[in-house]
Amino acid sequence: MNNNVKFGVLASLIVVAASFFASSFPDGLEFIAEKLGFLHKGVSGSAIMKDYSIAILGNGAISTAVAGLIGIVVILSVFALFTKVTTFNNKG
Template sequence: MSRTVGRRTFMIAGLLLTLVVAGVVSYYASSSPDGLEWAAGESGFAGTARDSAVAGSPLADYGVAGVDDGRLSGGLAGVIGVAVTLLLAGGLTLALRRRSGTSARD
């Protein structure tokens, strides 16, 4: 087995594992408030919270707007987040490789 095939297999396996964690394991995540929200409630200043400027965005609050099932919405948001992160990282990698003059084979 060549080194390229081994690297490609490793990367695909890592991608699949990431998607499983983001999409499936997040389905079982707790729906209770996170630590900061809990601490704010315990300290008595939770009522002073305001929505962020992006509160109305399609992926606000760890979910996908328009998907009624909270757990499914969270899983979809995780998968979309992984995809966007990989696209940004891949695009940045390609741009930096071209800028420095190195090829993908180096």
């Protein structure tokens, strides 16, 4: 198997596994913010895939998996585009 394919499978597997099995407990900082009583100061912003879910797919694991996979595609595309632009005159 080609390395890129292996890598794609690995990254996707991690996202899908995370979507189904990740803990929903608050993370370290959030836990402390609650314990020390400054959690209410947090302002949660808005974003198209807020809380790792896609509005039309609800809040379930599948929604999170799709949101995560989109993130991977976005990151890989940005790098691909950057590489393309910086090597446009270079066939090496």
